Amino acid sequence: MAGRIKDEDIALVRERTPIADVIGEYLQLRNAGGGSLKGLCPFHDEKSPSFNVTPAKNLYYCFGCGEGGDVISFVQQIDSLSFTEAVESLARQTGIVLRYEEGGRSTSRRDEGKRQRLLDAHRAAAEFYSEQLLSPEAVTGRRFLSERGFSRVHAEQFGMGFAPAGWQNLTDHLRRKGFTDAEIIEGGLASQGRRGAYDRFRNRLLWPVREVTGEVVGFGARKLDPAEDGPKYLNSPESPIFHKGRLLYGLDLAKREISRQGKAVIVEGYTDVMACHEAGVTTAVATCGTSFGEDHLKILRRMLLGRSNQGSKVVFTFDGDKAGQKAAVRAFAEEHGFTSETLVAVQPDGLDPCDLRLQQGPQAVVDLVEGATPLYKFMIRNIIEGYDLSSAEGRIAALDAAAPVVASIRDEGVRLDYGKNLDRWLGLMDESFVLRRVRQHMRRGGSQGTTRAADRPQDRPAPTPDAQSAPYDLRDPSVQRERQALKVAVKHPNLARGFDTLTDEDFTVPQHRAVLQLIRAQGGIANVTDPESWALTLRDAAPNDAQRDFVTRLGVEEIEFYGELDEHFAQQMLSTIRTHSINRRESNLKSELHRIDQIAQPEEYNRIFVELMQLGQQKRALQESDSGGM
Incomplete structure (x- = not known):
């Protein structure tokens, strides 16, 4: 078996592999002066670039998370490789033939990573x-x-x-x-x-x-x-x-144009990517059988240099049908992680970019993308279309449904402009009244960008409160995530492996905890022998009408997903719930830690500190499990 790679060959790999070229394959780098380059760190989530590359020294360092090293350690970290695998990978790219301490080339297949x-x-x-x-x-x-x-x-x-x-x-x-x-x-x-x-x-x-x-x-x-x-x-x-949740089809072809133009176009299929590129929209990419998620967002944000790169755009193209409308809603849920401007391009006749190019020519694809509507405008107009604006009652109801979206806009000037537009679109002729309504929603937390007000009154699933009539806000992303997970557990228990490990602390509302306890009382997901009748079993076992009604709703509501509804999708969902639960507990403990006098209450301080460390270990273990593909 070949032994250790010779030190001089390792040094040669470092010397002949320009670190800026390698790192530039994963994120956009810009000149930071003094011979340094800067970009968004690929190892932690950030809005402003703190990841520095010094080509002359062949080193990188992130001042945000502390990750640093040379070109070999970067490839190790970004591609999850061992040191030897990273060296061999870079050697192949640069045409270097490696020598090993025991002699010979690394030709044995047993020696390859x-x-x-x-x-x-x-x-x-x-x-x-x-x-x-x-x-x-x-x-x-x-x-x-x-x-x-x-x-x-x-x-x-x-x-x-x-x-x-x-x-x-x-x-x-x-x-x-x-x-x-x-x-x-x-x-x-x-x-x-x-x-x-x-x-x-x-x-x-x-x-x-x-x-x-x-x-x-x-x-x-x-x-x-x-x-x-x-x-x-x-x-x-x-x-x-x-890992389809971390891949964008066509990114290898589009990455340089995305960085150069400061623009990314998200389409829904492989042929749509081809049609866009052939029409001259060379920044088009698509997900690979899954919905657009947080990891996709991080990839594009690195390419676009985050919020520091003003004028960058992300354009989502959706069909004009109901599925396209739902996709736009999901895009809105992710919007706050994007750069300055997010837009939606919807073809009214329902043609996707591939069919549009075929039927109307390549210019029609270009026009579709160029005519994209700001996402906030699309969402607001989509909401108010579900109301009867010919009556005073309908206009006020539409205002209350759309105001949370306006309230979620962080930029004060943009928020004010949309408030005035909302007044005009509704025909209320009273800007001060509309803006006052928006401010009320901001005080309720709407400015945090968690509003999902796109559900029209006729489409919105009415949540069933428990006996204590606890608050249940479907606009809360945590509630949305948990409800999705419960739908999978109720409708497809065979996919929900690991659901039984969730605890009451992992759910934010009593209604969801009650369903968890109901499932637990029936022996848990692991003991389901008849998945087809599982929802009925839970419904029959529910202790009261409210819970019975809630389980029924979970059993009939659609599960929002793209591609295949498979175990990986379910595991990602459960993992997200666990991660958010840990984050909530960490936040509470940190707040508690700040209120404690370390000298006067050393035992209590140490107890909280240890618990924080344990939560951090749990989170890292969860991340490692996710990266391995559950």
Whole structure:
């Protein structure tokens, strides 16, 4: 087995690998003077750049979180690699042949890092699929592309491929390349059957999903034969290298233009990304079978340099149907983490960018993006459309529904402007009255940006209070998250692994704690033997009409998600609830710690301090578990 990499080779890797180029693949860097570069730290969440890179010294350091090191330690940290794996990865990129203390090259497959092995397998798979797209069997796939206005040049630009209909075409090909069945299965390229490994993708058109660095880490696949079983779109499963919640399709192609233009366009599908790029909207990206979330937001914010880069824009494109409206609501929930301006582009006739380009030409796609509406305006207009503005009662009801959105705007000048517009849109002709209503909502907490007032009165699920009629505000993001988790636990207990570990402290309202206790009284999620009748079992066991009604609502309400409703989605949701619960407890303990006299009450001070340390350990363990893909 090859031994330790020679010190002089490690030094050569450091010398020949420009740290600014490597880090620039993950975040936008700008000149900070004195030979330094600055950007948003990729290792902690921040709004202003505190991550500094000094190319002359080949070092980086974040003054916000204290992370620092050289180009090797950066790659270790950002890609979760060992020191040896990071050196080998950089050596491959720079063409350096490494030598080891025991002699010889690192040619033994046993010596290669698991991550690199999986990346190599995906590179081989992408090449195989690309070649297959030219085969006679792929005529349906080529026809699919042609019907949508894409040529062979477009397919090659995006690295597209075709998975043959057989059960072991790719698996056999990778075996011949020296990859084991265990590696092929772990990477998500094959599944485990009773007779061994078999191809995950069969008779499908494929889009390779790449990291920002250009490495293929997974695939998105579209079914070509409607008569075949399986979903229309099938993505790679979660794996050591594929985490769909942290990937944006097309980012490897769009990253430089996003940084240069200070603009990112979020679309909903792979062909939409292709259509946008071909129309000249080269900053378009899409999520990979999941909803746009906090990790996606962090990636784009680093590319756009956060709030310090005034004038940057994020444009969401949505269909004009109800699903598109709901997607806009979710975008609004994430808006406060974005840069200065977030916009929504909705095509009234419901055409997505791909169909729009096909039917009306590429300029129509450009016009759609350029004509985007500010997200706040879209939300407010969307809300008031659900009310009868011909009556005084309807206008006042619309005002009370829309005022929290206006109140959530942080910039005072923008908030005032939207308050005046709201008065005009409602036809009240009394600006002072409208602005007074907005200020009332600000005092209630609306200015924290937690309002979800987009639910129209006819669409809004009415929460059922418990016997004590405790407050229940669906505009509160914590309530929204917890309600989503309870829906999964009630409707799909087979996906809610880990729900039983939640405690009363993890839920913010009595109604949710009551459902948790009800589930616990029935033996918990782990003991559900009949998932289909589980909701009815809970309903029948509810101790009173209020709880019975609440469980019923949970069992019939839609679960908001994109892509596949799978165990990973459920685990992410539960993990988020635990994290927010820990954050609440940490905040309370820190407040308590500040009120205690350390000298007069040393035992109490130490008790709280120890508890804070334990919570910090729990949070880190949870983060490590998430990064491993639950």
